[in-house]
Amino acid sequence: MILEAKSISKNFGGLQAISKVDFAVEEGEIRGLIGPNGAGKTTFFNLVSGYHKPSSGDIILAGENINKLKPNQIAKLGLVRTFQETTLFHEMTVQENVSLGFHLQIKSTILSTLLHTSSYLREQEKISEKATDLLEFMGIGDLKDEVAKNLPHGHQRALAIAIGLAAKPKVLLLDEPVTGMNPKETAVMVERIRKIRDEMGMTIILVEHDMKAVIGLSDRLTVLNYGKKIAEGSPQEVIENKEVITAYLGTEED
Numbered sequence: 001m002i003l004e005a006k007s008i009s010k011n012f013g014g015l016q017a018i019s020k021v022d023f024a025v026e027e028g029e030i031r032g033l034i035g036p037n038g039a040g041k042t043t044f045f046n047l048v049s050g051y052h053k054p055s056s057g058d059i060i061l062a063g064e065n066i067n068k069l070k071p072n073q074i075a076k077l078g079l080v081r082t083f084q085e086t087t088l089f090h091e092m093t094v095q096e097n098v099s100l101g102f103h104l105q106i107k108s109t110i111l112s113t114l115l116h117t118s119s120y121l122r123e124q125e126k127i128s129e130k131a132t133d134l135l136e137f138m139g140i141g142d143l144k145d146e147v148a149k150n151l152p153h154g155h156q157r158a159l160a161i162a163i164g165l166a167a168k169p170k171v172l173l174l175d176e177p178v179t180g181m182n183p184k185e186t187a188v189m190v191e192r193i194r195k196i197r198d199e200m201g202m203t204i205i206l207v208e209h210d211m212k213a214v215i216g217l218s219d220r221l222t223v224l225n226y227g228k229k230i231a232e233g234s235p236q237e238v239i240e241n242k243e244v245i246t247a248y249l250g251t252e253e254d
């Protein structure tokens with residue numbers, strides 16, 4: 001298992017946002033994390049990526065306990081996330097945004113950066129080339145000189161993923177990658193996410209409300225409701241699960 005959560009909980013005051021959730025994902029898997037609004041999906045992402053500390057339980061990434069680590073330390077160990085609200089450096093170009101993503105792994109020392117030594121310049125050149133490759137992989141290569149804030153929504157999402165990929169993660173967490181996209185944009189993004197797994201061998205966990213997209217992409221689904229895991233299995237098993245249907249549609253009396 002590349003990522004495991006063992007009975008993790010998170011309380012916000014009196015609210016149990018995540019309650020004793022066990023979770024394990026295999027290397028190379030695409031796992032969908034679904035559930036109604038407020039079920040705890042983003043909180044779960046915040047816990048495994050280090051933005052919140054669990055109230056109890058353990059989180060293990062590639063055999064290492066990451067409970068107490070900060071987001072940048074977890075990113076260095078290979079788990080990177082994108083956000084539900086796209087976070088980008090709005091005033092910079094697309095290319096510059098992705099180049100910044102590479103700085104998680106850049107070897108230059110601060111001194112050589114200041115001196116603009118030849119090794120620093122060579123590294124910058126290499127990074128620039130790699131950024132271009134990633135942008136092409138994500139289908140936005142022709143937009144590399146655009147200012148990020150001017151990109152349409154769908155392309156902003158693609159850029160956010162490219163920035164995440166620049167850190168060369170083992171596990172990539174995507175929070176609502178296709179929400180707000182039209183069906184055509186969604187189909188393109190679904191294919192790209194599949195390509196990231198197939199060609200880069202990455203493990204992907206995605207939170208997504210677009211059922212067609214998440215069912216089509218995921219090897220397995222995990223369902224949260226009121227902070228608890230209520231179902232897990234193949235997409236077929238999960239969509240036929242009575243508790244899942246009730247969680248989404250309510251009971252007949254409702």
Ligand SMILES: Nc1ncnc2c1ncn2[C@@H]1O[C@H](COP(=O)(O)OP(=O)(O)OP(=O)(O)O)[C@@H](O)[C@H]1O
Nearest residue numbers: 012015017035036037038039040041042043044084
């Ligand atoms: N920082 C916080 N402080 C207090 N309560 C929070 C915090 N973050 C989340 N919550 C609460 O925890 C619960 C789970 O929220 P979360 O954002 O994880 O849900 P979600 O499944 O991602 O929902 P959505 O599908 O709407 O994005 C909600 O009741 C939310 O109000």
Ligand SMILES: [Mg+2]
Nearest residue numbers: 041042043084
């Ligand atoms: Mg959320």
